[in-house]
Amino acid sequence: MSRASARETLGALLLIVPLLAFLAVFFLWPLWTMVTAAVVDDTVSRVLPRTAAAIVSWDGRDLPPPQVHEALVADLRQANDQQALGETVRRLNSAVSGFRTLLSRTTSSARDGADPKTIDLAAVDPRWKDPRYWLALKDAVPPYTDRNLLAAVDMKRDADGAVVSEAPGASANRLIMFRTFLIAAIVTAACAAIGLPYAMLAAAVTGWKRSALLLAVLVPLWTSLLVRTTAWFVLLQNEGLINGALQAIGFIDSPLPLIFNRLGVVIAMTHVLLPFMVLPIYSVLLSVPRNLMQAAASMGASPLRAFWRVLLPLSLPGLLSGSLLVFMVAIGYYITPALVGGANDQMISSVIAFYATGTANWGLAGALGVILLLVTTILYLIYGRLSKSPQLLGA
């Protein structure tokens, strides 16, 4: 008996092997890559091993002793892997701007010079007299770092190694992250406010009316995101259809600011994400017996009361899963805010995209991703707690 069930379990496991493989390749592995990119920092010790060994003994005061200079020149002379050297340069330049030109100049003189001991780095470039550059080198020696994670939340380590906040006005990741969640929450609320009545209507009617209502939700889902966003641009702009119509009927004198601000972002994102709210609620409502409302009425409940006590609680599971979907998708948006938003509507994904594609600083991009993932996971856990509570589901 137990052997048979073990075999069954094994068979079941075999059946989900493709799923597990898929998850491992497309979910766990990228996540792992992102996390390691955020904390692993071994490029300098790999490419400049002698410098790394020599600079540890330097106490960080004044300038490092001559043997560190010599080690750096020797390392640069031998660094044959251009791509690895490039990675090192990128890493150092993100710590102190200017490292890129400094290191490329130093590398070419190191390679031209006959004897590494005769090269005077301060003569090659006066920036080598500035301890900031040496300190950045020293900081990059340990194989693991928390600088990316700290930078992702606008913090850094000061000269003594204590964690401090960045100067105000130097970085705004925290603010942008908070704004991302705020915009996602507003969009979720707006989607719920429109989606719930819409889904109820769609579930209440039948025949072609229902098909038309559902089609109206589905067609935008099949349209490219860019096209939908551009359509909103046409509608909302100062000389657009909405402002034009309102002015034509004399409702307003000057155009309403509908675009390039938070309002524009919320309108466009709500439209784009509405299907993710309507469809889950609709599918839940379909399974609700239609005579429940009549039953409530027969027991003396007013329509409003029947809605409040019967229909709303029954549609809550759909509302909750719809909210989760909308919120999660909204967090990752950045094309729509970029096109119809203003200066204060940039979301965190655009910052991540800047580091990932713009400057190839995958460490910081990964760290921002990790922080975003953490916050989202916490929110998801809270959501899980809420949606499991018996009053909500009536279970």
Place this chain on the structure above:
Amino acid sequence: MNSAKMLTVAGCLSALLAGWSTQAVQARDLTVVSWGGNYQDAQRKIYFEPFAKKSGKPVLEESWDGGIGVIAAKVKAGVPNWDVVQVEAEELALGCADGFYEKLDWSKVGGKDKFLPAAVDDCGVGAIVWSTALSYDANRLKQAPTSWADFWDVNKIPGKRGLRRGPKYALEFSLMADGVPPADVYKVLGTPEGVDRAFKKLDQLKPHIVWWESGAQPLQLLASGEVVMTAAYNGRISGINKTEGKNFKVVWPGSLYAIDSWVILKDSPNKDQAMDFIAFASMPENQVKLPEYIAYGLPNKEAATAVPAAMQKELPTAPENLSGSAPLNADFWVDNIEELNKRFNAWLAQ
């Protein structure tokens, strides 16, 4: 299933897989990547299609929006799925230093002396000279702006202004508006006080700025009247004047010009063909056709002189347009983009 059957199935599967993977590596035709829009339409007509005809093999094309991270990801994957890419000056400098590009065979494109000195690089051949300049709709604005100081003066010309989101260009133009001559902009910007000064000047205009990201947006903003003037790419301005009969004007003094270059990604499987393509696109008789479609300057000297006089005056390389402008300093941005972008985002969020 007996073992013989299983072996057959496994054999078939692996044969299929092997066939699929070698095919994926071998069968990809030369892939050229450029910047999309009406610019790439022009390139298709004068470079891609004629080259495909000449070589007898199809040319695949894609578009991109720049970013050294994209190139880094492609090259680090092993065999890149792009061959020839048109890159901006910073990507050229960064990628060449980091070993993302093949070294070019300059003898195939006719030697370095045939090109503008700024268009010559170990890893890249200049493809176009393009400008970012103040532009406005002459049909809407009765009083024409003539400088970045006018751009900043919201009393003189009321209305919103468009700028590219990000520190690049915004800081330079801001300094010019503050009275720094174009030639000295990077000297000032190279100091911490200069950066502060640029941000301070930008502060004044902040409530009036609409930020754009892609090159097509400023045209749309101007056309819809959403902004009264904007920074824009000169070629797109003359392009839309031609195709849609607009009357957009470019203010040349204070513009910043830069060179885009063709590069070949490291370990491209179509390296030789890629080199042939770059040579083809660099020949004066082919390059000279470009300004008919889009007003970008030509880095091949022979091609540049062969452009008809009527078109010359719309190009960034025309002497009268060059006189008040400055070249974009790629080295400055290669060093400082990350730090300044961080500060710019923080400034924007305030």
